[in-house]
Amino acid sequence: MSVNQTDAGYLAAQNQVSSRAHGGTGRKLRERAIEFVLFLCALSSVAITLGIVWVLLYESWHFFANVSLIDFLTDTQWTVLFENPHYGIMPLVTGTLVTSGIALLVALPLGTTIAIYLSEYAGVNAREVLKPILELLSAVPTVVFGYFALLFITPLLQSLLPNLPGFNMLSAGIVIGIMIIPYVSSLSEDAIRAVPVHIREGSYAMGATRLQTSLRVLVPAAFSGIASAYVLGFSRAVGETMVVALAAGTQPNLTLNPLEGAATITAYIVQVSLGDLPHGSVAYQSIFAAGLTLMCITLIFNIGGYLLRKRFREIY
Amino acid sequence: MKNTLFSVAFVGLLGLIPRMAAAQLIQIDGSSTVFPVTEAVAEEFQKSKKGKVKVTVGIAGTGGGFKKFCRGETDISNASRPILKAEMETCKQSGMQYFELPVAYDALTVIVNPKNDWVKSLTVPDLKKMWEPGAQGKVSSWNQVRTEWPNNPLKLFGPGADSGTFDYFTEAIVGKAKSSRGDFTASEDDNVLVQGVANDRNALGYFGFAYYIENQGKLKAVAIDKGKGAILPSAKTVEDGTYQPLSRPIFIYVSKKAYDAKSELKEFVEYYLKQGPQLIRQVKYVPLPQSAYQMNMEHMKKGKVGTVFGGEAEVGVKIEDLLKREAKF
Amino acid sequence: MEQSSQANFSKAVSRNKNRDKLFAVLGLLATFIGMLTLAALLGDLAMDGLARLKPHFFTSFPSRFPGQAGILSAWVGTTLVMTVTALTAVPMGIAAGVYLEEYAQKNWLTAIIEINIANLAGVPSIVYGLMALGLFVYQFGFGQSILSAGLTLALLILPIVIVATREAIRAVPASMREAAYALGATKWQTTSDHVLPYSLGGILTGVIIALSRAIGETAPLITIGALTFIAFLPDAPIKAEFPFISFEWLWSPFSVMPIQMFNWVSRPQHEFHLNAAATGLVLMVMTLVMNGIAIYCRYRFRKRIKW
Numbered sequence: 005m006s007v008n009q010t011d012a013g014y015l016a017a018q019n020q021v022s023s024r025a026h027g028g029t030g031r032k033l034r035e036r037a038i039e040f041v042l043f044l045c046a047l048s049s050v051a052i053t054l055g056i057v058w059v060l061l062y063e064s065w066h067f068f069a070n071v072s073l074i075d076f077l078t079d080t081q082w083t084v085l086f087e088n089p090h091y092g093i094m095p096l097v098t099g100t101l102v103t104s105g106i107a108l109l110v111a112l113p114l115g116t117t118i119a120i121y122l123s124e125y126a127g128v129n130a131r132e133v134l135k136p137i138l139e140l141l142s143a144v145p146t147v148v149f150g151y152f153a154l155l156f157i158t159p160l161l162q163s164l165l166p167n168l169p170g171f172n173m174l175s176a177g178i179v180i181g182i183m184i185i186p187y188v189s190s191l192s193e194d195a196i197r198a199v200p201v202h203i204r205e206g207s208y209a210m211g212a213t214r215l216q217t218s219l220r221v222l223v224p225a226a227f228s229g230i231a232s233a234y235v236l237g238f239s240r241a242v243g244e245t246m247v248v249a250l251a252a253g254t255q256p257n258l259t260l261n262p263l264e265g266a267a268t269i270t271a272y273i274v275q276v277s278l279g280d281l282p283h284g285s286v287a288y289q290s291i292f293a294a295g296l297t298l299m300c301i302t303l304i305f306n307i308g309g310y311l312l313r314k315r316f317r318e319i320y
Numbered sequence: 321m322k323n324t325l326f327s328v329a330f331v332g333l334l335g336l337i338p339r340m341a342a343a344q345l346i347q348i349d350g351s352s353t354v355f356p357v358t359e360a361v362a363e364e365f366q367k368s369k370k371g372k373v374k375v376t377v378g379i380a381g382t383g384g385g386f387k388k389f390c391r392g393e394t395d396i397s398n399a400s401r402p403i404l405k406a407e408m409e410t411c412k413q414s415g416m417q418y419f420e421l422p423v424a425y426d427a428l429t430v431i432v433n434p435k436n437d438w439v440k441s442l443t444v445p446d447l448k449k450m451w452e453p454g455a456q457g458k459v460s461s462w463n464q465v466r467t468e469w470p471n472n473p474l475k476l477f478g479p480g481a482d483s484g485t486f487d488y489f490t491e492a493i494v495g496k497a498k499s500s501r502g503d504f505t506a507s508e509d510d511n512v513l514v515q516g517v518a519n520d521r522n523a524l525g526y527f528g529f530a531y532y533i534e535n536q537g538k539l540k541a542v543a544i545d546k547g548k549g550a551i552l553p554s555a556k557t558v559e560d561g562t563y564q565p566l567s568r569p570i571f572i573y574v575s576k577k578a579y580d581a582k583s584e585l586k587e588f589v590e591y592y593l594k595q596g597p598q599l600i601r602q603v604k605y606v607p608l609p610q611s612a613y614q615m616n617m618e619h620m621k622k623g624k625v626g627t628v629f630g631g632e633a634e635v636g637v638k639i640e641d642l643l644k645r646e647a648k649f
Numbered sequence: 650m651e652q653s654s655q656a657n658f659s660k661a662v663s664r665n666k667n668r669d670k671l672f673a674v675l676g677l678l679a680t681f682i683g684m685l686t687l688a689a690l691l692g693d694l695a696m697d698g699l700a701r702l703k704p705h706f707f708t709s710f711p712s713r714f715p716g717q718a719g720i721l722s723a724w725v726g727t728t729l730v731m732t733v734t735a736l737t738a739v740p741m742g743i744a745a746g747v748y749l750e751e752y753a754q755k756n757w758l759t760a761i762i763e764i765n766i767a768n769l770a771g772v773p774s775i776v777y778g779l780m781a782l783g784l785f786v787y788q789f790g791f792g793q794s795i796l797s798a799g800l801t802l803a804l805l806i807l808p809i810v811i812v813a814t815r816e817a818i819r820a821v822p823a824s825m826r827e828a829a830y831a832l833g834a835t836k837w838q839t840t841s842d843h844v845l846p847y848s849l850g851g852i853l854t855g856v857i858i859a860l861s862r863a864i865g866e867t868a869p870l871i872t873i874g875a876l877t878f879i880a881f882l883p884d885a886p887i888k889a890e891f892p893f894i895s896f897e898w899l900w901s902p903f904s905v906m907p908i909q910m911f912n913w914v915s916r917p918q919h920e921f922h923l924n925a926a927a928t929g930l931v932l933m934v935m936t937l938v939m940n941g942i943a944i945y946c947r948y949r950f951r952k953r954i955k956w
Contacts, residue, residue, distance in 0.1 A: 031835065034837075035835050035836060035837055038837045039748070039752055039836075039837075041744065042744045042745070042747055042748035042752060043748055043752070045740075045741045045742075045744035045745040045748060046744070046745040046748040046749050046753070046762070048741060048745060048807070049745055049762060049765065049766050049769065049807065049808070049811060050762060050765065052769060052804050052807065053765050053768070053769060055780050055784055056769070056772055056776060056777070056780050059776070059779055059780045059783060060776070083502055085480075085481030085482050085486075085498060086453070086481055086498050086499070086500060086502060087453065087490075087496055087497070087498040087499035087500070088453065088499075113679075114679045114682065114683070117672075117675055117676050117679040118676065118679045118680050118683065120672075120676060121672075121673070121675075121676025121677065121679065121680060122676075122680070125672075125673050125676055126676075132948055134680060134684075135944075136857075136940065136941075136944045137684060137687065138680070138683050138684070138687075139854075139857055139858060139861065139940060139944075140687060140861075140933065140936070140937060140940070141683060141686065141687055142858050142861045142862060143861035143864065143865065143933060143936035143937070143940065144687075144690055144865065144929075144933060145864075145865035145867070145906075145907045145910065145929060145932055146865055146866075146867070146907075147865075147867060147907060147910055147911050147914065147929075148690060148694070148865075148910075148929050149690075151914065152689075152690055152693065154512065155515075156689065156693065169505075170505060170515075170516055170519075171505060171507075182682075182683065182686050185683050186683075186858060186861075187858060189683075190854050190857075190858060191813060191816065191851075191854060191855070191858075194813075194816070194817065194820075194850065194851040194854050195816060195820060195851075197951075198817070198820030198821075198851065199820075200822055211662075212665075213665045213666060213668070213669035214669055214672075214673075215665070215668050215669040215672045216665060216669075226820075228816065228819060229816040229819070229820060229851075232767075232812050232815075232816050233816075235767050235770075235812075236767070236770055236808075236809060236812055238771070239767060239768070239770035239771030239808075240770065240771070240862075242771045243770070243771045243772060243773045243774065244773075245773050245774060245775060245868055246867065246868070249508065250509070250512075253505065253506065253507070254480050254481075254506050254507065254508065255502065255503075255504075255505070255506050265505075269773075270773040270775070273773060273775050273776070274773075274775050274868050275480055275482050275508060276482050277381070277384065277775060277778075277779065277868075277872060278379075278380065278381045278384065278868065278871060278872070279381050279382075279383060279480065279482030279483055279508075280351060280381055280382035280383055280400055280401060280482060280483050280484040280487070281381075281382075281383040281482050282383050282386065282404045282406045282407045283383050283384065283386070283387040283407075284387075284406050284407070284410060285406055287482075288383065295772075295773065295776050298771070298772075298773065299768065299771075299772065302768050302771035302772075303764070303768050306764050306767045306768045306771075307764055309767065310760065310763060310764050310767070345902075347902075349874070352912070352915070355877065355878070355912075356713060356916070358878075359711070359713055359877075359878045360713040362878055362880070363711075363712055363713060363878070363880065366880050366881075371881065374880070374881050375878075375880070376876045376878065376879045376902050377876060377877060377878035377879075378871070378874060378875070378876045378877055378878075379871060379877045379908075379912060380871055380872065380874070384872070388874070393793070393874075508915075509914075509915045510915065510917065511914070511915060511916075511917065511922075514917075528917075530917045531917040533917070534917035534918050534919065535917065599713075602713065603713055604917070
C-alpha cells in the first residue's frame with residue numbers, strides 16, 4: 005500500500021497535533037497565564053474609568069456643596085468667572101451639542117461615502133495611497149486646526165454670510181467634522197473591506213451595481229464596524245478642545261443657532277485650568293462639574309449606540 | 321527569541337529604579353504673561369553659566385503655577401497677579417514661605433482701529449460706561465458713551481474672564497475685579513484680539529503692551545485720562561508712573577526653602593534682578609524703577625517673606641509704596 | 650407583456666447604472682474635499698514656515714529671539730514621549746481588545762465595559778491630564794517627566810486602539826476560528842496564529858489614528874508639567890559605559906512640539922508665528938514618518954487576506 009502525499013501530510017499533522025495535545029498541564033497553565041495577562045490589560049480600561057470618575061466626582065462634590073444641583077441644571081447663564089456668578093450648565097451643553105452636531109453632519113456622510121468609494125470603487129493602488137493621505141488629516145495638531153478655522157474658514161464663511169461674527173459655531177463644527185473624517189472613513193473602510201468576498205461576489209453575481217451592493221449588502225454586513233467608527237467619531241468631536249476654544253470663542257451662550265459664537269464644555273475646562281484662577285476656588289471646581297456633565301451626555305449617546313449596534317449587527 | 325525578550329525585559333526593569341533628578345536644576349512655572357520675561361532671563365543665565373545650571377519654565381497658568389509652587393515642585397512661580405487668599409492658605413498649610421518680587425510692568429493698552437477718528441482720549445468713567453455689567457445689552461453704540469461721538473456700533477474685544485488681565489482691568493475700571501459685561505468678544509489669545517480690532521473700524525479692545533507695540537501699524541493706542549491729562553502708554557510713562565491706572569505689576573514668587581538650600585537659585589534671582597531691566601525691555605515689557613530692584617534684593621537678604629497684598633488684588637499702586645509695605649504671611 | 654417588462658427592466662438597469670456612476674463622482678468629490686483641506690492646511694503652513702526650515706532650526710533651543718529659536722528640545726521630547734506612548738498603548742490596547750473579543754463571556758459585564766470604553770474616547774484630553782497629574786505625577790511619584798507624559802497619552806488613546814482591535818477581530822469570519830479549533834488548537838493558538846494576523850490590518854489603522862491623535866496633544870501635557878522653555882536635552886538612552894542602555898531619560902523634564910507651537914503662535918512678534926508654522930510642518934512630517942511604518946505593515950498584511 006503506497007502512502008500518497010495527502011496521507012503523509014495527514015499523518016504529519018496528526019503527529020504534530022498529538023505531540024501538542026500531549027503537552028498536558030504545561031499547556032493548560034500557559035493558556036491560563038496568557039488569559040490572565042490579557043484580562044489585566046482589559047481591566048485597565050475599567051481602572052482608567054474609575055480614575056477619571058473619581059477625579060471628577062471628588063471635585064464636583066466640593067462644587068455641589070456650594071452650588072445647588074437645581075441651579076446647575078436649570079439656570080440659563082454660565083457666568084462663573086464673572087463677579088456675579090451664575091452656574092447654569094445649559095449654555096455650555098448647547099454649545100457642545102451644536103458644534104458636535106455640525107461636525108457629525110459633515111463627517112458622517114462624507115466619511116461613509118469616502119469609505120464606500122475607497123473600498124468598492126477605487127483601485128488597489130489608489131486606495132493604498134489615498135487612505136494614508138486622509139489619515140494624515142487626523143495627524144494635524146488641533147491647534148493648527150483651530151487657527152485654520154479662525155483664519156481661513158471663518159473669513160470664507162463671512163464672504164458667504166456677511167453678518168457672521170468672528171467667533172461662530174459653524175466654523176468650528178465644520179473644521180471638527182473635517183478633522184474626524186479619517187476616524188469615520190478609515191475605520192469604516194476597514195470594516196467594509198473585511199466583509200468576506202463570497203458575500204460581495206454573491207451580490208455582484210445577481211447583477212447588482214457597486215452602489216447597490218455597497219448600500220444593501222456591505223454596509224449592513226459591516227454595520228458593527230461602521231457604527232463603532234461613528235461612535236468614535238462622535239466621541240472625538242464632543243471631546244475636542246482647542247478647535248472650539250479658538251474658533252467658537254469662550255463666551256457661554258445659550259443658543260441653538262450655529263451662526264453665533266458659544267463656549268463648549270471642553271473649551272471652558274481648558275480655559276480655566278490653564279488660566280490664572282486659583283486652584284481650589286469654586287470657579288475651578290466648576291470645571292469638574294462640567295466634565296462630569298459631559299461624561300453623562302456621552303454615556304447616554306454611547307448606550308444608545310450600543311443598543312443600536314446590538315440590534316442590527318450581522319454575524320456571518 | 322524568547323531569551324532576547326526576557327533579557328530586554330530585565331534590563332528594562334533595571335531602568336525602573338528611580339534616579340535622582342539633575343543636581344543643578346531650577347524649575348519655574350506659572351503665568352504665560354510673565355513667561356517671556358522669565359524665558360529671557362533663563363536663557364541668558366544658562367548661557368552665562370555655560371550649561372552648568374539648567375533652568376526650565378512652564379506655562380501652566382498663574383493658578384496652576386501656585387498650586388505646584390505651594391507643593392514645593394517649583395522653585396519660582398510666575399504670577400500675573402498677587403497671590404490670593406485661597407492660595408496663601410494652601411502655602412501656609414504646606415509650610416511654604418515665599419518672597420514676593422515684582423519684576424516688571426505690563427501696561428494694559430486700550431486700543432482702537434486706526435480709522436477711528438473720533439476717540440482722542442478716554443477717561444476712566446468712559447471706560448466704565450462701556451465695560452460695567454450694567455452695560456450688557458444696553459450700551460451698544462459709541463454715542464451712548466459720549467454724545468458727541470458717532471452713532472456707530474460699539475464692538476468690544478477683551479481677554480477671557482479667567483485671565484489676570486481681565487481681573488486687573490475690571491478692578492481698575494469698574495472698581496471690582498471680574499465685574500464686567502458679558503457680551504464682548506473674548507479670547508485667550510491676544511493675537512486674535514489684535515486681528516479683531518484691526519479689522520473693525522468700530523472696535524475697541526484691551527491687552528498687554530507688547531501686543532500693541534508689535535502691531536503698531538494696525539492699531540491705535542488710546543491715551544487714558546485719569547484727571548491729570550491724557551497719557552499714552554509708553555515705556556517712559558509707565559516707568560515714571562504717569563500711565564495709570566492700567567500699569568499692572570507682574571511678579572515672581574521665590575520659594576524661601578529653595579532659596580536657602582540652592583546656591584544656584586540665589587544666583588539666578590540676583591541675575592534676574594540685576595540683568596532683568598535690559599532683558600525686560602527687549603521683550604517689550606516695562607522695567608520697574610531701579611530702586612525697586614534694589615529693594616527686592618534687600619528684602620531677600622533680610623528674609624522678608626510673604627505678600628503685601630493681603631490676598632487680594634489691588635490697582636494703581638506705585639511700586640515704591642508697595643515695596644515699603646509690611647508683608648503679611 | 651414581455652416587451653413592457655423588458656423595457657421596465659432595462660430602464661431599471663440603466664437607472665441603477667447611472668446612480669452608480671453618480672455615486673462614483675460623489676465619492677471622488679468627498680475624497681477630494683478631504684485632500685483639499687489637507688492641501689490648504691499644508692500650503693498655509695508652508696507659506697509661512699518653509700523659510701524657517703534651516704538646519705539651525707532643528708539644532709537650537711528656544712530663545713526670546715525668534716531668529717535664534719529652534720525646536721531641538723521639542724522634537725526630541727516628542728520622539729521620546731511618543732516612544733513611551735506607543736510601547737504602552739499598542740500592546741495593552743491590543744491585549745485588552747483580544748481579551749474582550751475572544752475570551753470574555755458575552756454577558757452584561759462585558760456590555761458595560763464596551764460602552765465604557767467608547768465613553769472614555771469622549772473624555773476631553775485635559776481631564777486625562779488632570780487625572781494623570783494626581784495619579785502618575787503625585788501618587789506614583791513619576792514626577793513631571795517623559796514617563797508621565799507617555800503614560801498619560803497612552804491612556805488617552807487606549808480606547809481608540811481597543812475599539813479598532815475589537816472591530817478588526819470581530820470581522821474575522823467564524824469559519825476561520827472553527828477550522829482551527831477543529832484541528833485541536835487552543836484558544837491562544839487560534840488567536841495568535843489565525844485571528845490576529847488577519848485582523849492586524851484593521852488594528853494598525855486604529856493604531857495609526859490613535860498615535861496621530863497623541864502626537865498633536867497640547868493641553869493634557871501642559872497640565873502634567875510639560876515645559877515650554879527647556880534648553881537642555883534628556884540624558885541619551887545609549888551610553889558609553891556599562892550597562893550601555895540608560896533609562897535616565899524617562900525621568901527627565903521635557904517639552905513637546907505642539908506646546909512649542911502653541912506658545913509661539915500666541916506671542917505678539919510676527920516672526921514667532923513663522924516659527925510656529927514651521928513647527929507645524931515638522932510635526933506633520935514626523936507623524937507621517939511614524940504612521941509610515943504602520944501603514945507599510947498594514948499594506949503588507951492586507952494583501953494576504955484571501956477570503
